[in-house]
Amino acid sequence: MGDVTDLRARPAGYEVVRECLTVQQQAVPRSKLGRLFGARPLHPDARSWFGGALGEIHVGTLLDRLGPEWTALHAVPVGTRGSDIDHVLVGPPGVFTINTKRHPGAKVWLGERMLMVAGQKTEHLRNSRHEAKRAAKLLSAAVGAAIEVTPLLVLVGTASMTVKQRPADVVVLTDVQLVRWLTKRKPALEPELVARLASAASDLRTWQSNGDGAVDVSHMDTFAALRDEDAQARRRRLLWAAGGMLATVVVGYQVIPALLVSVLAALVGAPG
Secondary structure, three states: OOOOOEOOOOOOOHHHHHHHHHHHOOOOOOOHHHHHOOOOOOOHHHHHHHHHHHHHHHHHHHHOOOOOOOEEEEEEEEOOOOEEEEEEEEEOOEEEEEEEEEOOOOEEEEOOOOEEEOOEEOOHHHHHHHHHHHHHHHHHHHHOOOOOEEEEEEEEOOOEEEEOOOOOOOEEEEHHHHHHHHHOOOOOOOHHHHHHHHHHHOEHHHHOOOOOOOOOHHHHHHHHHHHHHHHHHHHHHHHHHHHHHHHHHHHHHHHHHHHHHHHHHHHHHOOO
């Protein structure tokens, strides 16, 4: 087992994956008919955790593509109540906390103090601010200098975002915009401080006094299998839907001409 205080090998979405799998244990196995017709394998209560994990894993993949001058940490445990920060990023432009929210196909409205998803108010901005302030306090204590942390809120899979007014203290981006936005930031920290911050941020003891950063990789393997199973079920549903549409077209192609012939025959044969 490696150093359990080193967070650099921690998988993106790890804590959400664990919650998803815990709830998924309550799921009733699908029947043969259910499998045939593409019933989802997920327990209803596990679906929000499942979607959240997909979002964090996706953003984690994007961050891991950044250059070697960046340190990207995922599922950073903080405090004593099971909380975590989705991603902590350290690089020459500074330190960032990233709050990932997956809302596939949703319309988003953004104002200075509120973000709404499909017309519903959220706490995404408030939570993002809180995470950054918490990270700034802990990292400042770890390196012995005042450190500013910029909160990012990254939206995954949204259909559109209407911007009324951007918040002054939270950067709101889509997953498509994220890497380009980061790589366009100008260096703001000296290399020596970047190295110290990366080391401090990678140390579990910066975030928790008595935490355990051990990772059970089997959780990620189990989640990957569940993800594949759910994707296969979706493909089956799409095939059945496509088959239904095709059958409708074929029936229409056969029935409608026959009806037209009958109507025309009736009109032609009708007395003038």
